[in-house]
Amino acid sequence: MSARLLAALPIAISIAVLTACGSDTESPSTKDVAFLAAVKHEQVPTEDGDIFATAKTVCREMREQGRTAADEVKTVAAIPATTSSPLYTSDEARKIVNQAITFYCPEFNDQATN
Numbered sequence: 001m002s003a004r005l006l007a008a009l010p011i012a013i014s015i016a017v018l019t020a021c022g023s024d025t026e027s028p029s030t031k032d033v034a035f036l037a038a039v040k041h042e043q044v045p046t047e048d049g050d051i052f053a054t055a056k057t058v059c060r061e062m063r064e065q066g067r068t069a070a071d072e073v074k075t076v077a078a079i080p081a082t083t084s085s086p087l088y089t090s091d092e093a094r095k096i097v098n099q100a101i102t103f104y105c106p107e108f109n110d111q112a113t114n
Contacts (some may be wrong), residue, residue, distance in 0.1 A: 008026075031103045031104065035100070035102075035104070037100050038099045038102070039051060042095040042099070045088075045092070051104065054079070054096060055099065055100035055104055056100075057102070058072045058075075058096070058097055058100040058105075059100055059105035061075075062105060062108050063105065068111055069098070069108060069111035069112060069113050072077075072097045072100075073090065073093045073094045073097050075093075076096055077092075077093035097112075097113065098112045098113060107112055
């Protein structure tokens, strides 16, 4: 091998590794699209609030604080809208939590609520 080729080898390996790891950066986007489609399919309004942040907060709180899916349903149902009423009904909150578990924290699938 020439010296020039040997010098380029570490760069080529780095690019290959970054490209392979790049698939992880696509996954959240794919998950977000699938999550949004699932929530819309369940007829949950998605125009107000940041539904992705809500879903990811659900999973973070379940992981870090040991909260249950039932706890998270109550929390999501209590999110205030810009008006005096909650942003989501209890049923919509349940659907959001269940879909968040499905797409962002499947280790809690056993806690999905009906």
